[in-house]
Amino acid sequence: MIPGSPAGRQLRRLALALFLALLPACQAEYPQSVLHPKGEFARITDAVFMQTVWWAVLVFVLVQGALLYAMYRFRGRPGDAEPDQVHGNTTLEIVWTIIPAVILAVIAVPTVKAIFKTNEMPSGKPLTVEVIGHQWWWEFRYPAYQLTTANELHVPVNRTIHLKMGSADVLHAFWVPQFAGKRDVFPNRETRLWFVAEEPGNYPAQCTEFCGIQHGKMAYRVVASQPAEFDAWVAKMRTFAAAPPAPPAPAAKDTVRTTSVGASLQRTATQDPAVAEGQKLFLAKGCAGCHSLVALNAPKGMLGPNLANIGARSWIAAGTLENTDENLAYWIREPQLVKQGVLMPRLGLNETEAKSIAAYLRTIR
């Protein structure tokens, strides 16, 4: 059982095999994993981490091995004489103070390097996105394109994304494990984070700072796409503009909230009666009081997520339900059953009404 003995080696090999089997399981199985970095920030931290893990495995095997060996070798038998009353051994104690210190120093060097690397944005023109956490959904703003969206962050691959983050209410934390570590968001200060997405895909992510009753359902998606695809998305989003040319909107928050209902999108022409009915209900039931359908120069300070392109999003209710017609209608009808405590009230809609609104929203894409 000595670490160096054949049995010890075999044991160690077995342990390592087990460990390896568990760790780098394939990404499809674990889409939210930190162990499969898909971006520069995450790769930097992953490298230091894995280095630490190997040191940990080594220390674990040696120390645990020594413990197990001692437990076996020095088991008492009846009639044993009193063992040597050893009180300590200065040399030994100095040695096993120094060895961990050295190992830690070896870990500390890349750690400090990584601290500085991750705190500094890579060069190149970044795309700035403003992130605002709300109880319990995420707002994303693209100042460069005057766009606002919610719960689905679209980014181009291989370009530094620079996040400037805040909160509308309590603390939350932004975390896309595939790309970067967490960063808390605060109501009173701006925090920043950067990442570079290296592989296109639709990545799950979620809030990681406890933020109240529905912290568990404050997820979102990050859609990373090729630059051309991303540009197409931007162009599409810019068509979600208010009917009269967007006012310069220097008005105070409150007036914006009440006047710019934004439901009067430029491009809503439809033959489907359910859709038309849904559009009417969307206004009549007050949905537009909290949700804007305008993405371009969207009104600020809305209570609910921006719904421009809602028809095309993969998830609804902040990553709670897949965006199927059925789920959408159910969510509209029974928000408190889907997400108890959420700010969206139960409006008392019947099934047909909810389906109409869902049908209408499906066209907003």
Added chain:
Amino acid sequence: MSAEAHAIETSTGIDSRKVAIWTFIGSECLFFASLIATYVTYRGKSLVGPFPHEPWTDPATGKVLEPIFEIPLVTLGTALLLFSSLFIVLALYGAQRGNRKMLLGWLAATIACGLFFVGMQVYEFTHFVHKGLTLQRNLFGASFFTLTGFHGTHVTLGVIWLITMFILAVRGQLPPKRSLNLEIAALYWHFVDVVWIVIFPVVYLMK
């Protein structure tokens, strides 16, 4: 503290109650350190006046709010509190030597200083409230009243403690062999003074 000054031998030779009050004082240091640190952290972070050292004009009403502090009065209170530390040493001296007159006199002087200080603070607080500074008004108000208020509470408890000692002394229940009871109260009293020595410059003098 009615226990006889007992003859139990301790490992250190110091009476356990004395070790206890020192321990308690050590712990209290962190209590006041946290309050003072918060006050310092929030200096200049108030969104609205009144402020400690500068006047402030309310943009809504155009009303000018004067700086709050009145240094001379507080300085007098500070001086008296400082002197009271000396007085209680003299009272203890009297107690240890069985000099009843000295004990009662200096103890009374200490209590008077403490009472003046508490009175000064009550006056100051009321005055500040009239000038528009409340707990709720701004961060300065919140951190100022909390810090000095908790200090004032400590002084008040100290005064109650010393008055109790005074009554015992009047009744002749504070003979030299029990002077340790007063010594412990004195240690607490010194601590409360020392805290004020930190608070006074940090809060009132630093601009």
Added chain:
Amino acid sequence: MATTVLGHETHAAAAPSEKTGLWSWLTTVDHKRIGILYGTSAFIFFLIGGLEALIIRAQLFTPNNNLVSPDFYNQLFTMHGTTMIFLGVMPLSAMFFNYMIPLQIGARDVAFPRLNAFSYWVFLAGGLLMNAGFLVNAAPNQGWFGYANLTSRQYSPGLNVDFWLFGLQVLGVASLAAAVNFFVTIINLRAPGMKLMRMPMFVWMSFITQVLLLLAFPVITVALIFLMFDRFFGTHFYIPSGGGDPILWQHLFWIFGHPEVYILVLPAFGIISEVLPVFSRKPLFGYAAMVFSGAFIAFVGFGVWSHHMFATGMGPIADTFFALATMLIAIPTGVKIFNWIGTVWGGSIQYRTPMYFALAFIGMFIIGGLSGVMHAVAPHDLQQTDTYFVVAHFHYVLFGGSIFALTAGAYYWWPKMFGRVLDEGLGKLHFWLMFIGFNLTFFPMHFVGLYGMPRRVYTYHAGLGFDIWNQMETVGAFIIMLAFLVFLYNMVKTHRGAGTKTPADPWNGATLEWSISSPPPEWNFDTTPQVHSRDALWEFKREHGGMLPEPTHGTGAGIHMPNPSYWPLVTAFGLLLLNLGIMFSPKTGPWGIVVGTSVLFFGFFQWVFEKGYSEFTTPAHGAHH
């Protein structure tokens, strides 16, 4: 000379009357009885906390489960954390402080027996207040860390946060009072010859723990005062709309919170350092290094609080400082682990139940320590923090560490406290269930955390790969439940008359508590032992040439022990009323505060001026002969 030192004489005078019944427990100032009160209450709270954990695990058994509502889940995890820390591990440690510190240092009682009773009653009041929220479905639901500004009136309008805030405030008073008491006890009531560097390691680690308590709790007290002011008096300490900064709470909380971690684990280190030598029949390896590493851990423990806050974005300089300081703590921790292995090495290991738990403790603590170093890698901590990886880590140090050690202590000292050795067979069954259940519950959490599962979420989606791990964890948790049922059964079985009374020294102990009968007489030692070395009892036995004869205690005549008193209870009750008064003052006005303060002062003055009261024991040495 051992025989004279430990000689027990009979006394002709009448023994102190037997004190039994409910009233005797309410008024007791005996450190041993108070220890048992602490232990009993804490164990009940611990079982409640465990029940909360089981419901949590049941809810997480499958994705999108609806066993409990989101709000109730939040109450459960908040109360599980708060309970295990403040009402479980801390008071279970306090049980051993109470019972064992005076015995191990050769004292008759603690320095301030009534203050000791007060601490217990205040602790009980705080624990009940904290849990009272469940009765009105408003148990604390903001997390044990209570981050501002979620705790403000605006975002937490209910009583939930108030139960937590006042409960914790009351518990803080109990901890501080007890810390002063034990600090003074250890400083001042050591038997003649017991120099600091001859104290048993449990006493040493307890001593350092008291220092941590004394310095850490005032900070959380202030943090809670600010929170109370924000919620009740409209201040803006943590409220951004008034210029306040929620980060202030985080700093204050973690300046308390990180030392708190060592408050939870240092007593465990102490217990392990008692159990390992006795069952290896060999003194603790590297005594001085053990003392200094403990002190060093405590000292540096005050300088690492911001490693809980890497995700707030403190900047590279602060990150570097706190990462390196955190790594530094791994060195003395490593020294401790090596010294424990050194203690076992070359010994003659007696595989009794306490030793099982103690050895498992080392193994578990190694794992927890290694994942701790991984957190210190600050940039990657951004990936780990607030995921199940962290949950795995701190359960390895607090359950695998503290709870395993406390259980080792329970089996080890049970005969001393209750006069019976717990059943070995059931003890080992308890061990194996707990060991397997523990690892099955918490090891997978490393993986599920790295696969991206955040903490404090009441459910998760299928398709993220969390399911299978969570199922394993839930199964493990129920195995832990079985382990504790076996433990409970063991207690019942051992005391249902079957077992025989245990001798004074069933394990061939090294420390003074084993020199007196099991359980000890009220006055502990007939005569105070003279200590000449570490492991004093082993020394006595060596001089004596074998096990000492069974002690026969005298009647205790001539020994003054402090009288029972009900004023600590009254004073504690006043403190509870005062806190309830503030808590309900928005509805009831200030009368609750007035009544509470009155009772508090009344009780306190009665206590101080209790007629003819001396809480000090007679000087034990030279009391007779």
